Amino acid sequence: MKVVVIGGTGLIGSKLVEKLAEHGHEAIPAAPNTGVNTLTGEGLAEVLKGASVVVDVSNSPSFADGPVMDFFRTSTTNLLKAEAEAGVTHHVALSVVGTERLQESGYFRAKQAQEELIKASGIPYTIVHATQFFEFVKAIAAEATDGDTVRLSSASIQPIVSDDVAAAVGRAAVGTPVGGVVEVAGPDVFPLDEMVRTGLAAADDPRTVVTDPHARYFGVELQETTLLPGPDAHIAETRFTDWLARQQ
Incomplete structure (x- = not known):
């Protein structure tokens, strides 16, 4: 099976291309640095x-x-138009758990717009909603930092490692289109502030994480379950603490 991976040279895309190739598929990474530009x-x-x-x-x-x-x-x-012309029979997109609940954020409004275009395209599709990646702890902290203080909500989060996201997207790619959303998350639920505090400590980062129920997460004030998947989510195996230990 020929699978074209848009964004195939990035964090998830490169892992996905490797996993698909290991299972005998023709996986093609497509990105501006490979001569494919979806904007133009x-x-x-x-x-x-x-x-x-x-x-x-x-x-x-x-x-x-x-x-x-x-x-x-x-x-x-542009991508959906080209797929229709090429006779592509399954469109898979990676999006974010809670996108529909994060609409105060311009980024998540854009992701919602992306999903709506896919649903209206007529091409059979699967949208994979993943929770936040372990690898983005530093980015979450950076966005919430003021001086030496990181202000974060204690709302729950169920993070996942990027390898498990790539595996979930790979399963969707070789499976039957579901015509809807599938969710994937890590095995453990943490308060957001605790997760970042643990991640920074493991990296010997001296910043102080302060719990603030009104602190915004990329522009959004979180409710307790905003970032959590539903009960039917696929739960991956890799634990945050085990991943942190491997980073040392």
């Missing part, structure tokens, strides 16, 4: 020839409200 349409027709599945794990280079919306709308529109 460059290289799309060529790379999609003979493809059965397209997986979109790309992300916007800017998270500012206007540019991120432009990215996901333009990129997704």
Whole structure:
């Protein structure tokens, strides 16, 4: 099976390409540095020839409200049009658990717009919602830092390692389109502030994490379950504490 991975040279995409190839599939990484640009349409027709599945794990280079919306709308529109012309029979996209509950954020409004375009396209699809990655602890801390203090909510989060996300997206890619959303999360639930506090301590980061129920998460004030998956989520095996130990 030929699977084209949009964003195939990034964190998730590179892992996904490797996993698909290990299982005997023709996995093609597609990104601007491989000559495929979904914003301009460059290289799309060529790379999609003979493809059965397209997986979109790309992300916007800017998270500012206007540019991120432009990215996901333009990129997704161009990609779906090219897929229809090429006869692609399954579109898989990676999105975020809680996207519909995070609409105060311009980024998540853009992800919601992306999902709506996919659902309206007529192409059989699967949208994979993943919880936050272990690898993004530093990014969460950086966004919430003021001086030497990191202010974070204690709302619950159920993070997952990127390898397990790639595996979940891979399963979706070689499976039957579900015409809806599947969720994947890690095995453990933490308060957000505790997770970041633990991650920073493991990295010998001296910043102090302060619990603030009104602290915003990428522009959104969280409720207790905003970031949590539903009861039918696939639960991956890798634990945050085990992953941290391997980083030492």
